[in-house]
Amino acid sequence: MRSVFVAGIGVASFACSVASAQEPARTSDAEVLAADDIIVTGRAQRLYRAEETTVGKAAEDPLNIPQALQVINSDLFVDQGARDATDIYRNISGVSFFSYAGVTFRGFRQDQSFYDGQRGNPFIGFSVPQLFNIERVEVLKGPAGLFFGPGSPGGIINYVSKTPSDQAALRTVVTGGNYDRIGISSEATGRIDRDGVVTYRIGGFYESMDPYRRNTQNKSLIGDVGLSIRTNPGGKLTLQATTYDSQLQANRLRGVLVDDAGNFLTSIRWNANERSDFLDLTSTAYQARYATSIGEQVTFDAGARYFKATERQKYHEPRGLSPTNPDLVQREFRDQIRPVDGLSFMANATARVDVLGMEHKFQTGADWYDETSVLQSRILRAGVLPLSLSNPAYGRSDTDAARAAALPYTTTDTRTKRYGVYLQDQISVTDALLLVGGVRYDRFEDGVTTSTAGRVTALSNYRDGDATLRGGAVFKPRQNVSLYASWSQSFEPQAAASQSTDAGGPFAPVTGNQIEGGVKSDLFNGRVQANAAVYRIVRSNILQADPALPPVNGQDQLRPIGKVTSKGFEFDLATDVTPDWVLLVNYGYNDARITGTVAGQSITNAVGDRFANAPRHKVGFWTRYQVAAIDSAFAFGGEHVSSRTSLSGQRVRPYTIFDASITKRLGFAELLLRVDNIFDRVYAASGFTAQSGHFPGEPRTFLAELRTRF
Template structure:
C-alpha cells in the first residue's frame, strides 16, 4: 500500500471542477486547485507536546484525528474513532487497551479534568481534534499509563462569521439536532464568540435501553494584546441513559454468546444519569519573536447516578437463569487544574535550541456512595427474560445505608525540555520532570511521594519530509489508595515504566503522503502482587511490588491522496504484552496467565473516500479487524471484521450524508469482560442520515 501510494502520489494532479475546489497555490496567471480530498485528514501541527509542533519534530509516535474525519465518519463519541488509531482498541465504556495496557485517562486542552467520569463516554460535538501521544507521556502530563494518552482539543471562538446546522435521523429511533455558530462581537473583531448546542435521542438495540444526550457549549475569545488572546469557555453535559449501566452478554469458554445480544440484565426502571459542567480559561501570547507563553485553568463538577442490576453469572445448576444483584451508586467528582507553559527559541554556542518549561497542578475530590442489594433479587432468564416495572429492588435498597468513600487526589509537577538543532537535519531532545503527589481516603491513611522522570531522543532528517527518530521515555503511576494501607504492607513506591521506541515519519508530496512506522518496547515494574509467603494482617493479604510486564510491538499508519479525489487512511498495530516477572500463581491486574485481557495481537483499521467532483458526491468505505483476545476470566473473545460505508451528496449550502455501520450486520464481541458479566457485544447494523447546513 505504501509503495503504491508513492507511485500514485507522484503523478501530476489535474485541475477539476472548481465548484468543489478551493485555491491552493498560484503561479503567474495559472491557478492550481485541489479538491476537498487532498490533504483532507492531515494535520501539519499538533499541541500534544504542550507547544505547537510538527509531528516530524516529536521523537514518539503521534496521531491526530481532525474535525473532517470526525464529521465524515459521523462520529458521536470517543468509541467511534478508536478504529483510526493504531495500537488502541476498545476495553469497556471509555477505557481502551493502549499498546497492551488498559487505561482510561483523558486530557482536555492539555489539562486534567475529564467531565465524563466513571462509566460515561466522552462526546465529540465540541471537539476540534483528538490528539494521541503514544508511549509514556509523563514528561508533559505527569502520572499515567505507559501506553499513551488521549488529548481532546476544544473548538474555540472565531471572528469569522459561520453557522452549522445538523439534523440527524436513523434506525433505533435515532433523532437529533445540533447547531453551532461563530463570529465577532464587535466590529473590530477584538472579541469573538462560539455558541453550540447538541441533542440526540435513540432507543438502542439492548432491551430496556434509551439514550438522551444534551450538550451546551459557549465561549468568548478576547484579543488582549498584540499576539495575545484570552479564551474562556463553559460546557454543560446531560446524559440520560435508561436501562444502564450496561454489562455484557454471557458466553461459553469459546466466546459464543449464550443468548441474543439484545439481552440486558437491567430492568426498565434502571438508569445511568450524568450531569456535569466544565469551565476553563486559557491565555496565550507571543513575547517578541522567540518566546511563547500560555496558561490555563480548568474546573469540572460531575455527578453520575446509577441504578442497575449487575449480572453474577449462571445460577448454580441452571443453564438459563442469571443471578443478579441491585446496585444504587452515586459518584460525585470535582477537580481543578492549572498549567503554564513557555517555549523559547534561542541560539547558544552556534546551535538553535527549542526550550520548553512548564508546571501543572491538579486537585480532585471523588465521593463514591454505594449500596448493594444481594439477597432476594430475582434471577433473569437468558432465553425468556421477564422484566418488572415495579422497581421493587430500588425500594428495598433505599432502606439500606450508603457506604461512602471520599478519595482525595493531588498532583503537582514541572518539566524542562530542550530540543537542540545540531544542524538542519539532526536534532537532540532531552527533558526532565519532577512530580509530587498526595492520595488518600478521608478517614483512612494519606500518603505522599514524588518521582523524577526523563525523556531523551534523537531525530535525523535525511529529507525535509522524512524524519528518523529514536527515543527513551519514562512513566510512573501512584499505587491505588486502597493498596497503601499499613495492613497490606504499604505504602509502596509507584508503578514505573520506560519505553524504547524507534521509527520513521514522512510528510511527502506537499502533504499528500504521510506514512509512519514505529517499533517499541515498554517495561512496567513495581506492580503489586500478593505475597503468599507472608501471613495476612487483620485479614488483609500482604502485597509486594514485584510484578513486571513487558509490551513490545510495532505500528504502521498511512494517510495518502491516491489521486486528487481519492484519499485513504490505513493503520495496523501488532502488540505482544506479557508478564515477565511475578510470584508463581499470583495474578497481575487484568492478566490471565501471562497474557492480558482485551489485548489483541493484531488490529487493522482503514478508511477511504472518493469524491466525484462533477456531481459533488463522495463515497466512503471503512473497516476494522481485531484478532483473538481473552477476557478477564480467560474466555476466548473471537476475532472480528466489520465494514462501514457512506455516501455524501452536496446540495448547495447543504450536504446529505447516509452512513451504514456494520454493513453486513455481523454479531461480534467488541471486548471481553468476565464470566459473570459476559462479553460486550458490538453494535448491529446501524443506519445514520445527517442533513448538514453550512453558512
C-alpha cells in the first residue's frame, strides 16, 4: 500500500513533463501572472473571498442565501500551512474543537461531515479529515435539514474536492519541522488531449512526525486521482478515487488528567498508551459526478459516492486515578476493529421560470444513503497495570494484547439507510427582494444487532419519516448588501435501541428549529466582506426516563421531555486594508442551556443546565501583509476560547494563542516558515471526562515548507 502512495507522488511529478509537452491553452496575461507568480503586488485583493458556494446543493451567491455560512478556500489552507480539519476551526465563528473530528457547533456537538454534498466520510471513528485533496470547506450554520437530511441543528461542514483542470500545472511541497516532521507532496493537473475534452489530476501526499505526546508517531499517506470528460457543451463527467493510509502509534490518544479547576496533573506529554499501541486507518473513496446545463435556464447534476474504511485500534484506555494512590492512573486494554462502508446517490436540478412577472428559481433533488458500520470490540480489564503520572514506566504492559486475544469479540452491527426528496422556490419579487421557501421529506431505517462470540444478545430495528421546512426573505438595499431573516428545521432519528415498546416507543425524532436574522455585505468591489448573524435554536423531543411511570419488563419508561435552547451572535470580516494587506476576523457568542428536563436528570453532553465544551466566546483572526519589493509576505494570527466545562463537570480553562509566518519567494519556488503557539502556552483544547482528562493543545511547533509550482 505504501509503495502505491510513493509512486503516486512520483507519477505526479512525471505528469508535469507530459502536461508541459502539450500545446498550452491560450491564457490572458492576468492568468499567466496568477499561475507563475506566487507573491505579487495585489495578491491580497479578494484573496480569501468566495463569490459562489454550493452549500445549498446548487451554485449560488452567498448574499442570496438567508442563512449564515462561511467558505474557507485553499488559498487560506496554503497560507496557514493547514494540514487537517482541526487547523481551520479557528477561522469559523461559532465552531470550536470538541474531540478528534468532532466540533461544538453553535453550542451542539457535531461529528458528521459531507463530501461534495454527499454523505460518506472516509475518516471514520477517531480519524480527522485531511485537506490535501480539498479545494474548499463550506460551512452552513444552523439547521440544514432541507438540503442534507437528518443532522445536528448546529450546522454542517461540506468538503469540496479538488478536480482536474485544463490548465497544465504542477505543485510540489517539501515539509520539515520540529518533532521530526518530514514530508513531501506533489499534485499535477492538465489536459490529456489537445482540445481539453479529457483532463486529469493526480496527487500524492506523505508526512511523518513524532508528536509531543510520549511514544507517539504519526504517518499519513494520501493518493488521489481524477479524470474529467467534457461530454457535451456545458456538461462534464468527473471520476475520482482517493485512498488514505493513516498510521498512528501509541493511539488512540485520550487526554491528560486534570483537577477540578482544569489544571493538568502532570506534563502534557503524558500518554496512557504503550509504544506498541496503535490506531491505523485504511480507507478508499470512489466518486462520480455529472453536471450539465440545459439551455440557459436549467441545470442538472448527479453524483454517486462509495467508500470503504477500516480502523484498527489496540490501545490502553485510562480509567481514572487509583483510589489508593493518586499518582497512579488505572487502565484497561481495548482491541477494536471498525469496518465501515457506505454508498450514496444524489441528483439535483434547478430551473429559472417567469411566473406572473416574477422570476422563480425552482430547485429540487433527491438523495439516498446506505451504510454498514461494525464495531468488533474486546476489552481486557483484569491484570492491566496502572501508569504513574509523575514517572510513567512503559513497556511492562506489552503482553496485554496477547491476553486480550483470548477474549471473544463483542460485535455491534449497525445498518443505516437515509433517503429524501426536497423542493425549494426562490422568488425574485423585485430586484431588491427575494423570498425563499422549501420542504423536504425523509425516510430512515436503523437497525442494530449486538452479539458476543457469535450469539445475538440484542436486536433492534426502527424506521420512520419526517418532514423539514425552510423559509426566508432577503432584502438588498444595494446589490452588494443583503439583509435576511429565516426559519429552518432539522431532525435526528432517535437511537434504535430506544424505540422498544417496553421503553414506551416508538418515538418521533429529535427536532431542531432555528430563527435567524443577519446582514451580509460585499463592499468596495469585494475588498470588504462583513457578515453578522443572530440566532435562536430550540432542540426538542430529547428522550429522558419518566420517573412518574413504573418500569416495564425491567426497562425505564422514556418520554420526549428534554429541550435545549441555544442563542448567539456571530460576526465575520474579511477585508483588504490595503492592496497588500488582508485581515480576517471572526467572533462568536453562544449561550446553550437546557430549558426542559426531568428534575435530577441530565441530557447527553450536558452538565447541569449547560453543554460540555460550549464556550460563550470564541475569537479568531488572521492578517497577512506582503512586501513586493522583497518578494515576501508576513502573517500573524491568533485564537481565544473562553472557559468551558468538560463532560464530567471539570473546568476547561480559557486560552489565547498566537501564530506567525513568513513566506519568501525564491525564483521558481517559495519558502514558508511558520511557528504555532508562539509563547508555548500550556492549554486544553477541549475537555473530556475525569477518567481520561482534557485534550491538551499543541505546544510551540515550527513548520517549514519549500513549494514549487509550474
